Amino acid sequence: MNIRLISILSTSILLTLATARAEDWLPPLPAWHGDSEALIKAKSHPWVSPAELSGLKESPDYNTTIAYLRKLVDSSDLLEMEQFGTSAQGRALYLVKASAALHKIAQNPQRPLLLVQAGIHSGEIDGKDAGLMLLRDIAHGDKAKLLANADLLFIPVFSADGHERRSATNRMNQRGPVLQGWRATAQNLNLNRDYSKADAPEMQALLGVLNKYQPDLYIDVHVTDGEDYQYDVTYGFNEPFAAISPNAASWLAKLYRPAVNSALENAGHIPGPLVFGVDSKDFSKGLSGWTASPRYSNGYGDVRHLPTVLVENHSLKPYRQRVLGTYILLEQSLKLLNEQGKALILARQADMQARPKRMVLNYKASEQPDFIDFKGMSYQLRPSEISGDSYVYWTGEPKLYEKLPLYWDKVADKEVPVPTAYWLPPEQHQVIARLKLHGIDVTTLDKPTKVSVQQLNVVAYRFADKPFEGHFMLQDARFNKQTVSRTLPVGWVKVSTDQALGRLAVALLEPTAPDSFFSWGFFPGMFERTEYFEPYAIEPLIERMLVQQPELKAQFEQALTQDETLRANPRERYNWFYQKMPYYDQAYLKYPVLIEP
Known part of the structure; x- marks a missing residue:
C-alpha cells in the first residue's frame, strides 16, 4: 500500500x-x-x-x-x-x-x-x-x-x-x-x-x-x-x-x-x-x-x-x-x-x-472480603470477530448487585520500625532539595558528629525494562544491613523523624517503600563501578592473600562448586577475590542514606 x-x-x-x-x-x-x-x-x-x-x-x-x-x-x-x-x-x-x-x-x-x-x-x-x-x-x-x-x-x-x-x-x-x-x-x-x-x-x-x-x-x-x-x-x-x-x-x-x-x-x-x-x-x-x-x-x-x-x-x-x-x-x-x-x-x-514506633509502607488486598450492595448496570458478554475474544456490552439497565464481595487493601504487606533519623551526604543535592520542597525539616552538620547507624547494602536488584513517569524504577531490591559507627563530617544532612512530617520522611527515604526516592531511581550512581583491576596486578595479590589467609582457598573452592558462572568465567574468578580487597569500590551497591535506629 x-x-x-x-x-x-x-x-x-x-x-x-x-x-x-x-x-x-x-x-x-x-x-x-x-x-x-x-x-x-x-x-x-x-x-x-x-x-x-x-x-x-x-x-x-x-x-x-x-x-x-x-x-x-x-x-x-x-x-x-x-x-x-x-x-x-x-x-x-x-x-x-x-x-x-x-x-x-x-x-x-x-x-x-x-x-x-x-x-x-x-x-x-x-x-x-x-x-x-x-x-x-x-x-x-x-x-x-x-x-x-x-x-x-x-x-x-x-x-x-x-x-x-x-x-x-x-x-x-x-x-x-x-x-x-x-x-x-x-x-x-x-x-x-x-x-x-x-x-x-x-x-x-x-x-x-x-x-x-x-x-x-x-x-x-x-x-x-x-x-x-x-x-x-x-x-x-x-x-x-x-x-x-x-x-x-x-x-x-x-x-x-x-x-x-x-x-x-x-x-x-x-x-x-x-x-x-x-x-x-x-x-x-x-x-x-x-x-x-x-x-x-x-x-x-x-x-x-x-x-x-x-x-x-x-x-x-x-x-x-x-x-x-x-x-x-x-x-x-x-x-x-x-x-x-x-x-x-x-x-x-x-x-x-x-510518633508511632512502626509504619506500614504498603498494603495488600485482604483475602476475606467485606460485602456491599452495589448499584451497577447489567451487561452481556458478546463475542468479537475483531479481537477473537469476548467483550463487555453494557445495556444501560440499572441492576443491584447484592452482597458483592469487596476486597480492601488493608493487610500490611511491608512494615518497618520508624528510625530516629536518616543521614544524607551533601552530594545528594537533588534528594535534599526535594525533601525541602515537601516541607520536611532538615539540619546540616556544622561540626563532625559520631553516630551509630545502619548501612544498607544491595545484594540483588532489578530495574524496570522501560521508563515510567520519566524514571527507570527499581522493580525489586534486596538488602543486607550492617550496624556501623561513623564520624560524619561537616555538611552531612540529618532528617529527623521527630517532626510533623516524619512519616513522609520515612515514605521518601526508606528504600523499600513503594514511592521512595530509591524506588523511583534517584540514586543511579550507587549501581555503577568506576574502578577495575588488571590481571597482571591482581594475580600476585591473590597469591599473597592465599598465603596470608589459607581459609580463602577452601572458601573459593566451595564457591566454585556452587556457582556455574564462577566456574566458567575467569574474570569472575578474579572478581571473587577482588571484592575481598581494600581496592574494591567501597561505595558500590551501598545505599548512600544512613539510617539511625
Missing part, C-alpha cells in the same frame, strides 16, 4: 470519527434530572459562567477561564487571585482565595481551610466549571454564608499545558465536554503519579501551596474510566483501617462521607464508593478497594497528615450531570467545615503529634 493511499484512508477515518457522536459507541444512557439543575444560571444572567452558556456541554479554554475569574475576583471583596507557579510551557498557574478574612487565610487555626484542585488530568475538568459556578454564587449569590467559619482555596486548572491540548478526540471513553484536555503535562508527566518524586514544575509549585497555606481538607477532582454503574459521583480516601493518619481518616469516614452522600442524594445524584472491578468480564467476582501510596494525591495527603478526598466522577454520565454533582460535593464540604471543621483541625493535630 503506497503512502498516498494510506494518507487518504487516514483522512477518511478521521472525518468519519469527527462526525460521529459518543452516543454511537458508548453504552445507553439512562435519563437523569435532579434538583441541582436549579443551580444553572440563564444566559442572560450577568455572571453566567462560560460553561453555562452552552448548558454545561462545553468547557472554556484556559484564557477564557482565567479572564472570567479575574473579572469575578475584581468584583468581590471576598476573593483574591494569586499566581502560585508556572507550567512547563510557561503558562501561569493560578489559585483563587475565598474568605471573609482574606488577610488571615494562611494557617489560621480558627478557620478551617479547604483546598479544591481541578484539572490535574485536564481531560477530567468537571471541578473547574463547578468551582467557577460556586465562586460566582459566593460572590454574587446566596452562598457567601459558606465563608462564615471556613475558607477556600481553588485551583481551577492544575495541568494548564494539558488543558490547552484540547480536542474532541482525547477521551473516547468519556461523555463530554465537547473539547477535552490531555491527561499528561507537556513533559508527558502524569501529575497524579508525581506527588512523592515531585519532578514536574507544576507539582513543585503545588507543594509550595501546601507548605504556605497548610490546608485542613484537600479535594482532588477527577473523572474515572472503567465499568458502567449507576453512581455519578464516586469518591474515596485512605480508610481508617489502612491510614497513616487514622484520626483524620476517621473524621472523613464518620462525618464527611455521610454528610456528602446525603447532600448529593437530596440533590438528585447517586454517590458511590471509589472501588474497581476485580474482573472486568465477571462482576460477580467482586470489587477491590484501594489504599493509595504517596505518588497519588490521596496517598500523599494521608502520609502528610492532610485529609485528602479523591473524587472520581463517572465518565459515562453527561458533563452537565457531573459538574452539578461536583458543585454539590464542594458546597457540602464547605458547609461541613463550617460545622465540624474544628474537629478536623484537632484530628489533624493528633495525627501530626503522634
Whole structure:
C-alpha cells in the first residue's frame, strides 16, 4: 500500500470519527434530572459562567477561564487571585482565595481551610466549571454564608499545558465536554503519579501551596474510566483501617462521607464508593478497594497528615450531570467545615503529634472480603470477530448487585520500625532539595558528629525494562544491613523523624517503600563501578592473600562448586577475590542514606 493511499484512508477515518457522536459507541444512557439543575444560571444572567452558556456541554479554554475569574475576583471583596507557579510551557498557574478574612487565610487555626484542585488530568475538568459556578454564587449569590467559619482555596486548572491540548478526540471513553484536555503535562508527566518524586514544575509549585497555606481538607477532582454503574459521583480516601493518619481518616469516614452522600442524594445524584472491578468480564467476582501510596494525591495527603478526598466522577454520565454533582460535593464540604471543621483541625493535630514506633509502607488486598450492595448496570458478554475474544456490552439497565464481595487493601504487606533519623551526604543535592520542597525539616552538620547507624547494602536488584513517569524504577531490591559507627563530617544532612512530617520522611527515604526516592531511581550512581583491576596486578595479590589467609582457598573452592558462572568465567574468578580487597569500590551497591535506629 503506497503512502498516498494510506494518507487518504487516514483522512477518511478521521472525518468519519469527527462526525460521529459518543452516543454511537458508548453504552445507553439512562435519563437523569435532579434538583441541582436549579443551580444553572440563564444566559442572560450577568455572571453566567462560560460553561453555562452552552448548558454545561462545553468547557472554556484556559484564557477564557482565567479572564472570567479575574473579572469575578475584581468584583468581590471576598476573593483574591494569586499566581502560585508556572507550567512547563510557561503558562501561569493560578489559585483563587475565598474568605471573609482574606488577610488571615494562611494557617489560621480558627478557620478551617479547604483546598479544591481541578484539572490535574485536564481531560477530567468537571471541578473547574463547578468551582467557577460556586465562586460566582459566593460572590454574587446566596452562598457567601459558606465563608462564615471556613475558607477556600481553588485551583481551577492544575495541568494548564494539558488543558490547552484540547480536542474532541482525547477521551473516547468519556461523555463530554465537547473539547477535552490531555491527561499528561507537556513533559508527558502524569501529575497524579508525581506527588512523592515531585519532578514536574507544576507539582513543585503545588507543594509550595501546601507548605504556605497548610490546608485542613484537600479535594482532588477527577473523572474515572472503567465499568458502567449507576453512581455519578464516586469518591474515596485512605480508610481508617489502612491510614497513616487514622484520626483524620476517621473524621472523613464518620462525618464527611455521610454528610456528602446525603447532600448529593437530596440533590438528585447517586454517590458511590471509589472501588474497581476485580474482573472486568465477571462482576460477580467482586470489587477491590484501594489504599493509595504517596505518588497519588490521596496517598500523599494521608502520609502528610492532610485529609485528602479523591473524587472520581463517572465518565459515562453527561458533563452537565457531573459538574452539578461536583458543585454539590464542594458546597457540602464547605458547609461541613463550617460545622465540624474544628474537629478536623484537632484530628489533624493528633495525627501530626503522634510518633508511632512502626509504619506500614504498603498494603495488600485482604483475602476475606467485606460485602456491599452495589448499584451497577447489567451487561452481556458478546463475542468479537475483531479481537477473537469476548467483550463487555453494557445495556444501560440499572441492576443491584447484592452482597458483592469487596476486597480492601488493608493487610500490611511491608512494615518497618520508624528510625530516629536518616543521614544524607551533601552530594545528594537533588534528594535534599526535594525533601525541602515537601516541607520536611532538615539540619546540616556544622561540626563532625559520631553516630551509630545502619548501612544498607544491595545484594540483588532489578530495574524496570522501560521508563515510567520519566524514571527507570527499581522493580525489586534486596538488602543486607550492617550496624556501623561513623564520624560524619561537616555538611552531612540529618532528617529527623521527630517532626510533623516524619512519616513522609520515612515514605521518601526508606528504600523499600513503594514511592521512595530509591524506588523511583534517584540514586543511579550507587549501581555503577568506576574502578577495575588488571590481571597482571591482581594475580600476585591473590597469591599473597592465599598465603596470608589459607581459609580463602577452601572458601573459593566451595564457591566454585556452587556457582556455574564462577566456574566458567575467569574474570569472575578474579572478581571473587577482588571484592575481598581494600581496592574494591567501597561505595558500590551501598545505599548512600544512613539510617539511625
